[in-house]
Amino acid sequence: MSEAHSHAVALETTAKTVLSLEGDFLRPLTIDLAEFREQPNVVADSFDLRCYTTNRFIRSVDTYRGVLLKDLILKAGLRPEPKGEFKRTVFIAVAHDGYAVTFSWHELFNTPVGERVIVAHECGGRALSSEDGVPILFSGADILPAPRHVKRLVRIVARVLTV
Template sequence: MDCMNVIAAPAVDGALVLSGRFQRPLSLSLDQLRRYDSVTATPFDLRCYTTNRFIRSVDAYRGVRLTTLITEAGLPNDVRGEFKRTVFVAVGQDGYVVTFSWHELFNTPVGESVLVAYECGGRSLDAEDGAPILFSGADLLPAPRHVKRLARIEARVLT
């Protein structure tokens, strides 16, 4: 599948699809995401990556770790170590794309802070609020990997 197909994939408000090189592709509603064990992120200031301009303060997000969802969907390992060459492409409904590597998510502290959020400041979020929201809490500047209306996580194995 080329990048254009990943970006152009259809989206459903409030639903998240894990597809591509997963053993068990998933389609999850916000209610289903809320059933997973959750973690809470530290509040932060959203700032523009290029100018460092203050955008807004964001209260504490609550959500499920992306690694939890990836683990449930399962990664290929037909060839020894294949899963370690996997990259994950997160796509918002508007076509905004961010990436993570398997090593980054599962072999560094970054993975512990990458959430698919469904709550902010103790308040449930819905599709109108931009949920689900992908948030990478360990990034120096969180704006570049802050994806509202997260539609898909595509798993791709690099050759």
């Protein structure tokens, strides 16, 4: 397969990349990569990706550009009734291979963490491809970002916890 053909296949696959928001949202939605790139963007600082258990250096990652996770959540909407129930919502970010990480409503909307959790479509000024793992969820406020660095993000599931 020629390099040009490989590049064309990668671009076609990337164009079909879809992220869905499902579960306890007012308006569950699906966003393709083209729509995603049209959303308001933020830029995350470059960082070193390190293993959580050993602190082993994995690689340096250039600046990410993407959409705040909380902006995507607001677009899908949270249920206002019963009053205050949305504050017990957890969000599960799921990769194509089943790898999943969680965020709480309080963490995203009531702490500085929420200003640094992005779903990235660009790295170092270059559009990410499916081979790069687009879209990539990244929590820039984490001490060690590797555990919540999710490549090939396919869905965000909202669940209201019951007690």
